[in-house]
Amino acid sequence: MSALAALLALVRAKLVALATAPKRFVVMVQRAVYDVRTGNRTAWDVTKSVLMTLFGLAMVLVLLFPLFWITTASLAEGTRLFNTGGIFPDPSTYNLDAYRWVIFESDFFFVDGDWGYPQLVLGGGSGLVSFRWVGTDTGPGALFNSLYIVSVTLAAGFGMIVPAAYAFSRRQFIGRKRILYGYVLFTQIGAGLSIATLVALYSLFSTYGLTNNLFILGLFYAASAIPFNTWLLKTYMDNIPVSYEEAAMVDGASFLDTIREVILPLTKPGLAVVLIFVWLAGWNEFIIAQTLLRPENYPLSVELYNIATQGRFSTPWTQFAAFANLFALPVAIVYFAAQRSVEDGLSFGGMEG
Amino acid sequence: MASSQIGTGGGLSRLRSALPFSNRDWGLLLVAPGVLLFSSFMLYPIFYLFYISLTDATFAGSVIGGGAELIGLANYVQLIGDSQFWTSMTTTWLFVAVSLVIKVLLAVGIALLLNHVRVAGKRYMRAAVIVPLGFPGIFTITVWRGMFSDARFGVFNTILGRYNDVMSSLSAPELLLFDVPIGFLSGRWEAFFAYVTTEVWLAYPFMVIIIVSALQDVPRSLHEAAMVDGAGALERFRTVTLPAIKGPVLFASILTAATSFQQFLIPWVFNQGGPSRQNELIIVYGYREAITFNQFGLSAAILIVGIAFVGLFMYVAVRYGGLAEGVGDE
Amino acid sequence: MARVTLDTLRKEFDRGTIVAVDDLDLEIEDGEFVTVVGPSGCGKTTTLRMVAGLEEPTSGAVRFDDEDVTEVHAKERPVAMVFQNYALYPHKTVMENMAFGLKMSTDMTEDERRERVTEMAEMMGIEDLLDDKPDELSGGQKQRVALGRAIAREPEVFLFDEPLSNLDAKLRTEMRAEIQKLQKEFGVTAMYVTHDQEEAMTMGDRLAILNDGKLQQVGKPTEVYENPVNEFVAGFIGSPSMNFVDVTVETDGSSATIRNDDVGLAFELSDEYVAGHALENAPYTLGIRPENIRIVEEPTGDETLASTVEVVEPIGSDNYVHLAVNDDFLARSPPDVKPEAGDEVGVVFEEESIHLFDAETGEDVFLTDEEIAAAVA
Amino acid sequence: MARVTLDTLRKEFDRGTIVAVDDLDLEIEDGEFVTVVGPSGCGKTTTLRMVAGLEEPTSGAVRFDDEDVTEVHAKERPVAMVFQNYALYPHKTVMENMAFGLKMSTDMTEDERRERVTEMAEMMGIEDLLDDKPDELSGGQKQRVALGRAIAREPEVFLFDEPLSNLDAKLRTEMRAEIQKLQKEFGVTAMYVTHDQEEAMTMGDRLAILNDGKLQQVGKPTEVYENPVNEFVAGFIGSPSMNFVDVTVETDGSSATIRNDDVGLAFELSDEYVAGHALENAPYTLGIRPENIRIVEEPTGDETLASTVEVVEPIGSDNYVHLAVNDDFLARSPPDVKPEAGDEVGVVFEEESIHLFDAETGEDVFLTDEEIAAAVA
Amino acid sequence: ISTGGDGGDGGDGSDGSDGSDGSDGSDGSDGGSGGSARLWVDLADAEDEALSEYIGQYESETGDTINKEAPGGELDEQLETAIPAGDGPDSWIWAHDWVGRFAVREDPPFLYDASDDIDVSLDDYTETAQEAAQFDGGLYGLPFASETVALFYNEDLVDEPPETMAEMVSIMDEHHDPENGQYGLSYPATDPYFASGFIQAYGGDLFDESNLEVGVDSDACKQGIDALQTLFEYIPSDPGYESQIVAFADGLAPFAINGPWELGNLQGEIDNLGVTTLPTVEGNNPRTYSGIQLFYFSSMLADADASTVDAATGLAEWYTTNEDIVLTNADEQGYIPVLADAVDNDDLSAEVQAFARQVDHGVPIPSHPDMDSVWTPVTEALERVFNGEQDGDAALDQAASEIREAL
């Protein structure tokens, strides 16, 4: 919970930073003008900066062009991908229908967009406490399935990755090198593998009656994320000086205390990276999800895929794009909040000197 | 990291052997759950797939339903004799290589630019530039498929058309004009180009983050030392920046190359490896054999070969690319 | 080689809120070795960086001989710099590290470079390391490579930014000698930033003391040691540092007494002294170096001062006797003078060895303005 | 507080190929301050780490008072350690850093901890920094926080691993005093590893010298300085270090001459000396400290030795005169003795101040085996 | 898309793997009460909603429960894994072209021969539809609609719908001007399903199901492809479906060749939309492939409770033979009736009648499993021709040899 609060605080700070960015920009420009006027900087010097910045901006625009293009498509009228009149659709036709559709008609939030409200139920059902949706006959939608899967993936992933990375980085044990080597070899056998072994997986799951089980699917994603992320985190931990741990030990901290109070906080950037990657492992995958799950349990990724393949021959593009944009939003937010950590956390294999 | 000079390097292996009670193997306990989970969900299916590749399974169900019989290595033998297999292999490697080169160049360029002192707001730009990472491949690839439409009103053809208009209004020579509409998806190399472009776009964010990280770790004093040594900007890039990012770039290259090798969605969504199966990357090839031609055993053999290649590739890369430095540092 | 002139050199940071270097004037003769000392943050590094061209002065100029190089890019200046952390290129071998400057700034062929570097390396005793990478070297070896790299280019000006601060004492002594030897051999003009007392005192032809961005004094090390222009310099140069006591002078023009009743000091100055110096009835700060204080273990009452011993630190070759005169009053005695803590002892010092500083400005009261001006020229 | 006993403590690395600490016996009295010195790699850190429980001894035992703690985990030992690089937790504020040990090893409530830390911080003059993160602190402040963190727990044994090596001279002197004061105030038993001569000489009640994992000598600093048991200790303790000259002794039982023809040394020993010491006709190493050498600027020929001045380093309070006797032969003279380089000078030293070491073993030839044994007990 | 199921809390395991929520229904022939069956569909939204309503109607009439699910993605791939694992649906809706492919499956079987469970007479359906639902004597489904491609035209651009190729070409010539964004035709022409009409216009068969002969390289087909090539000239250069349809939908082309599923969309985009049969080539009516929509009976039924079988077959019987439904569907969804009584109904809209006529000219898609080997080579051949890499004859020869090699 506190982690959540911290995350929210971080997001808020970022938003504030974003909101004040224009002001800072103005200040920057004022300063540049001042510096030129007072002769602290030459005009050419400022011009160079401006040109570089513009060049950077242009590059960003080019790189993000596909997303920009499809976002305009999501705002346009109709469902066709192409706009024969030009690259972008006519702005006068822009509307939010597609987003309205995603929220209130698709299964994004609630099945058939039928919003209700949750009601806590004590006792009864499968667990002690469960909750039920009131005011909707259909129930929570794909978002909740996705979140459930991602939670399982994150919980299982972190539960296995963090201790293992620590052990690899700090302990000596039988088979350490071998396992690590194996992990490195398998880091990239993921995406392709899931297609390749789809049938094998399906038979495995169905043999044990584990199909249509969000929990198991979450575990599966965690499994696929383990090698790469363990290795990543291990590399990161390698760079944390050992003396912090020793200091904690001398301070009387038990092993668990040391982990909680020292290792984890110091590993934060690494954890942020792992968070993103593990999250993406559970969030984006759809091929296996679709094969293993039944429709009522489909996560957003499968729903998205289904929109793409919905029409016999064509795709309702505005809806597809709107859905995808909303789908990518959480990841974007998490990344945005953790950008600095991610950039720090991925720094390895760099300078030795 | 704040102060990473504090006893790392040799300190690590020292610690490993030095921490009290460390020679007990309980580290294994921490690693075991992950290994177990990984093996059961990842390794097991591979073995299963290998088993299938030894059978005459025709469709998925014949495996699950038990209707397949072991036929030894016949599938592999058939594979070797299949020209499509070799086409697919060549194309796949070519795809990996070409996209890798472009990816690296592009990512280094972006990272340098977005880490340059003169660029204002570079943090925001860096945040923006890696957004593609957050979108699901099925979406972005479908979008790219749309943009690469062969039709004159396809996005790229429209852009090229506009470019032509501008150029010819400048009365530029014919040579600089494009012959629109370009059949991005209907020509073999055009389609290949479209695949590569898309693959590059999908993979550059990861590289950019890694390179940016590395760039930020380069001590300023190294640049200054080079400056004092009389090195110009280009030389400094060569002697200071490049070596500093070489490791990370290599690392990212190996990872993305392995992913490229397994690229499925791009060819599948674009034109199913066409035209005329000329661009069937290896996974697409395997997938098609299974789904379209009901050659499940053969398909499994293809995929096993594919996986073996990735494994081999990783092995070589790890061995000779110094990737395993962190693995066996004793 | 070149004469280096810093002409009212000034560097401000953060839009003038931080003045790192404050109108510094300094002239370094061709082939001269000047050490620069000062407390942390006084602007030493910034000054050096401006000479190297790594930092652009806010105002003022840097001249090599008579050429104004203020606007010349670092890579064009005939300067070599040894960085505090060596800044060796980690991916290059020692050979490549040392040859890099040559490659960049000369037209030598590879063979010529190789030859020069090998020569250099032999001179520095690192010829066996030429194929190693920097990580494989020890601190002292890295240091030598960094030096070799700087020297190989035959720069006209040599800049050192605390190059020995990461080494241990023994190595430091060795490297010190080496640097000096090389500098003399090549006759290069050198600026050497340090915060080590011994380096400051022994290495330079002249010593420049900075404080707060301002030049306090330049001069031969012994001159500076013996005639510090102000309390800051007096306290900064010398280890253990000079003792200071707040005093008042009572004078009637022909005789004078230095007095501090709290510590029981009443020091009658000789007539010659009074005649030779212009003293007023005013508060002063008395400065006296530890080695100029003699401890009388069995005081007879004739001593300048009586005091109690607080601690005696034997350092082998000497004893440091801490006295209760005020916080941090220290006498250096020979090892055989060894009072116990708590002992009452007598304290004796000579008129010649005392310094008197203006209580407000801290300036040595006997220096004329010209002398003070000369001290920084 | 506790008496710390190291009982034939041994630590091997890499399957016995590296013997970092070689059967070390050392007893540290309750409340005593022992400094440990030795060249790099001699096993100082390893010893300290075994006391802290961070390293498991290969054999031997560590006892606190009479309790064998060899098998006790670091976190259970009443020990605090100040690391060379402080190892302050970078993500915690100063307050949290200092409170961490209390939180981990006591039952104090948060308020109690806060109170204790604030108290501690006031004592160390860092009460204003409590909310800062370590990054924001200067070296000296970090040092203080590290000390405060260690003290806050009120340990029985205090371990310091070169805690001042990253600070500049001035700060080092200050912190040295502070550490000593605190140690005495709390009466904690302390082991202090350093490679700084001055720290070694001044800080400890006793000084232990390690070489190559073996204990060479323990004793009061002055004792060690004056009576080093072997050439290693003699050369290691003291700065600038002792001069050594290879000599042969020619003796007929009643008179003896120390001779080195290369440098023109022929030093007739007095009859008492010959009587009091058993000398043989054999090669020896003669040791003489720089401060025991007197330079005669205008040699009369009666001096012990004639030599040429190589360099004179004035360090203000003294001059270091390098002589051509052999590599690195140094005399310390008062500032007024100031020969020029190249001058022929006379060198004088007294019989009492010479040391003679066995040319092979390096042991002081006049110590009995018992004395040698005593030196390490 | 999906209804039923409790969703949300997830992780509650599967519903057992026998594929049916077995309940003790009676044996009532017209769907005794209490049976429950799983139905998989992959339909457009409007179709899906309509179906849901009918199912509701059926459930309330009979007391059976039908769990309709839309597994999404590619339905056949879903079936490929689900059925062998015993997790498949009892019934699904798809065109008849899978009948052969699935009917020949043995270990495990995929389809259920419902000959003995069906109470309606097959003669109620048109003859083509009857054939489509059967394979090798087994009855594997019940048909409810057929579809094929026909000619859409924009009445604003076309005064008189063309009857012959020549007429059509002359109209297209009038409009075709790609430089200025005008095209003659919108036609995903490299998809054999769409192209089949013209290729087979001269009587050739891509695949002769009755003799199991590959006819791709027959002279008749080669003649047909020449006609097709004429059309290639007039379409946007991306033969992809999306690119093609937009040209017509945006009013840039007078004609489109497409199926009834686009009726709804296009009616919204084109003010005056007309549908007619494909123009004749040299007097021959293009023989388009037509698909017959079926309720398939899955092999899940073989082991299921009788009540489940009743529910599954009952729904199919009721839905396919209810004239009201068939007519409403024809009206609203553009479903071309295959119920004999409805086919001749004059109430059918002009568009549906046009499609129905085209179906009459056409041939059902061969459902024999060998047909699986035909599609890809033919597609590739068409692409080669379209891209100008090969002429029609050579492309078909190559495709034919590829097909023969694969068989």
Ligand SMILES: Nc1ncnc2c1ncn2[C@@H]1O[C@H](COP(=O)(O)OP(=O)(O)OP(=O)(O)O)[C@@H](O)[C@H]1O
């Ligand atoms: N780039 C900069 N931006 C802002 N302030 C700076 C910058 N560089 C130096 N300063 C400030 O200028 C002053 C002088 O810094 P400088 O590094 O020259 O000190 P120094 O004498 O080298 O100190 P030290 O002995 O600690 O190395 C300091 O107050 C420092 O904080």
Ligand SMILES: Nc1ncnc2c1ncn2[C@@H]1O[C@H](COP(=O)(O)OP(=O)(O)OP(=O)(O)O)[C@@H](O)[C@H]1O
């Ligand atoms: N974990 C380890 N594995 C292998 N060798 C080690 C380990 N720790 C220490 N050593 C070796 O043991 C010896 C003693 O090391 P130690 O760190 O105790 O030296 P030290 O006296 O503290 O040196 P310094 O003054 O450089 O800190 C060295 O030769 C060192 O290389």
Ligand SMILES: [Mg+2]
């Ligand atoms: Mg500095």
Ligand SMILES: [Mg+2]
């Ligand atoms: Mg050490």
